[in-house]
Amino acid sequence: MSTFTATRLSAADASVTVLSNTSFVTDWARRYFGTWWNAFEVPANSVCAGPLVTADLDEKTVTDLATLVGARHHDEVTYAKARLALTRDGTGVITGVSPDEGLAYRSERFGGRVTVVGRTVEPLALATARIAREMIRAALLRDGWTLLHASAVVRGGRALLSFGDKGAGKTTTALLLASCGAQLLANDRVFVKIVGDDLQVLPWPSAAAVGLGLLDALGLYDVVRDRLKAGERLHPTQHQDVTDALLAGRREPLWEPGGGRERKVQVFPDQFSAWFGMEPATSACAAALLFPRIDPAAAPTLVDGDRVLGDSDFMSGATEDRYPDHFGLARGVDGGGSPLARSAVAGRLAALPHHQVVLGHDVQANTDFLSKIAESL
Incomplete structure (x- = not known):
């Protein structure tokens, strides 16, 4: 039995x-x-x-x-x-x-x-x-929550949300800040809801995709490689080519055939703390918005611009594209939240401090620069 x-x-x-x-x-x-x-x-x-x-x-x-x-x-x-x-x-x-x-x-x-x-x-x-x-x-x-396409770190219960398309630097920003004392709340998306006077933020647990080059730049490559060589595993959705590259010590980015998407390391949520010493956060209040952009030759700096939240910053559709709502779980609710909730959240987010930043390839300079922004929350 x-x-x-x-x-x-x-x-x-x-x-x-x-x-x-x-x-x-x-x-x-x-x-x-x-x-x-x-x-x-x-x-x-x-x-x-x-x-x-x-x-x-x-x-x-x-x-x-x-x-x-x-x-x-x-x-x-x-x-x-x-x-x-x-x-x-x-x-x-x-x-x-x-x-x-x-x-x-x-x-x-x-x-x-x-x-x-x-x-x-x-x-x-x-x-x-x-x-x-x-x-x-x-x-x-x-229940009125919305789902944003953003990474998030937390200091003192206050969350810094980073927005941008793929490759903009959301993951880089989150991991740099988490490596120097901030708590990691989310790598790619967060739930947000207005609760009283606060904009509450919850994590979306998922395997995090980190490119080989970024892993190396953050000083985490050897940690992952040593763990794999000792018999531990990353998330099973990781492509075998990535695992083979790690075990062979190759650090350059891997791409799908024909120059498609980058194949990345797929990190379990719990491995951020167990392997990297990055502690998780379970909730926070949104305090500021960051819009990063990567320029390899630049020094990290604040830049002028008029970047505001748009439709692409909210998740949308019945569910995300890989998991359509075939089993009737959403019961008609959009995958990013109701229009009313999205509008209310967008209004509150628009009132928070916005920082548009350029990050270069100097990891320590990026870390010091982002830490000063986070400390001002």
């Missing part, structure tokens, strides 16, 4: 419980979400109400659900970069099968109860964490 274990996640007033017949899944959830979303073990026999993700390692059930979906009219879609056959019955139950990953999904009660079944344990753990995160996201957005 299977023994079940359970982990509960909570962020603000949103919570989800992960229940599984293999402890690898619930251990993974506690590790992945950690202090960011207050992940802790709960007795499996206490799980009776509230949003729930049940994760079963059960090859037969995957086969049975694949047969069921194949016998019905179904749509062929993409989810988490994998094929997904998807069908919905007359009661609103959504069933999906991902043959490439050996996974099956069943969503009930308008996305409030989701079952994930897998043939092998690691894909099951990744898929379960992904669903649990999307359920938390949906609950927070329904």
Whole structure:
């Protein structure tokens, strides 16, 4: 008879419980979400109400659900970069099968109860964490939070948010400040909500993508390489070419074939503290906005400009592009928050101090410069 274990996640007033017949899944959830979303073990026999993700390692059930979906009219879609056959019955139950990953999904009660079944344990753990995160996201957005495309660090409970497109320097800014005493709240996105007179900020736990060149410039390359050589692992979404480059000691950036996107190191959330000594923050009040830009030949400095928040600074769509809301978790809420909440947050953010900065390739000069800005919060 299977023994079940359970982990509960909570962020603000949103919570989800992960229940599984293999402890690898619930251990993974506690590790992945950690202090960011207050992940802790709960007795499996206490799980009776509230949003729930049940994760079963059960090859037969995957086969049975694949047969069921194949016998019905179904749509062929993409989810988490994998094929997904998807069908919905007359009661609103959504069933999906991902043959490439050996996974099956069943969503009930308008996305409030989701079952994930897998043939092998690691894909099951990744898929379960992904669903649990999307359920938390949906609950927070329904409660008036918005989701910004920004990194964030915290000093004394006050958050400095950095905005910009890919390559602008959001990750560089966050990691430089976290390396000199600031707490790391988010690498790429944050939840924000007006609470009284404050603009509250919550983290979005996820693997962080850090380029090999940036990792080297920050003095973290050898830490990662030594850990890998000792048998530890980075996040499994990392491309094998990146792992091979690290083990071989190659430090130059890696690019997808044809000059596409850079292939980066994928760091678990908990590895920022365990490997790099960068402590996490779990919440803060927004205090200032930073708009960085990288110019390799420049000395770090403040620059004039009229950069303000735009639509690209808010996450949008039912969910992010890799994880469309195929399982009805969002219940119609936009992936970046309601228009009313977004407008209110944008107004509050516009009233905060704005700093447009240029950063060069001198790491120590960048760190000293950014620290002075952070200390002024």
